[in-house]
Amino acid sequence: MVDKEPAPFERGTDGPKVIVAGADGSDSSWRAVSYAAGLARRQNALLAVVYVQPVIVTGALLGAPVAEVTTEVADELMAEIRRSAERLQGIFAVRWEFHTFRGDPYNGLVTAADSLKADAVVVGASEHAGHRIVGSVAIRLVKAGRWPVTVVP
Template sequence: MTEHQASRFERGTDGPKVILAGVDGSESSMRAAAYAAGLARRQHALLALVYVQPVMTAGAALGVPVAETTDEIAQDIAADISSSAERLKDIYDVRWEFHTFRGDPYTGLVSAADELTADAVVVGASEQAGHRFVGSVAVRLVKAGRWPVTVVP
């Protein structure tokens, strides 16, 4: 085996090493995080929780403090997750990290999955009615065909 082959990242050989869950504070995303935590615990994988901060150029152009608002949302989500992890630490042992990325949800999750070398992606089902017709982030991730994607209702 050459040095290049030994250091090359390979998906799916010995079970997942990193399970990524997209979180945005919605009920379905928090259920997805809980489901992903169970998968990570059983597989002894790292749980990477990712919040994608939207970039709202229109709001920023009008002087609305968009970055501060999305930073607060990220901090609230991280605090909720930390609180839950602290309550369950004696029952479940899950290694986890919280990451934020900027952009639209699909592009942010793709970037996160690539950067964190995710083996699987877990997201909550969209709670927006229009996504049934236009397509949701979950559907776009599945169509990308780059990772196993689990959509939690």
């Protein structure tokens, strides 16, 4: 009989423990959050809903209240998530957190996934036609190859 050492810890081997879902208020991002919530419920994982507040330099230079607007979006997203969680209370139990980061969506989601030690990232498909040419956040996350990425239409 060979005495084996226990295998070293490997993140994600028993299913995801933390699932990051990107939310920006678009229909596709809400579908992504819903999909991620279902995954989190079935896997008994933590759902980390992330909103990346864009830094709009041009608007800020012109005196537009950019920070106030993006904070309002974050507050509205949080309120909607809370309402949804309350409606499902007693039916489905999902552990969840809401996080906001500042920056561009790709770098914000990368920072969130790294800092939260995400095992998976779920995002909605881009609704912007220009992303077919330039590349969407979802495509950039897939190309990064650091986590399994699910893109929800």
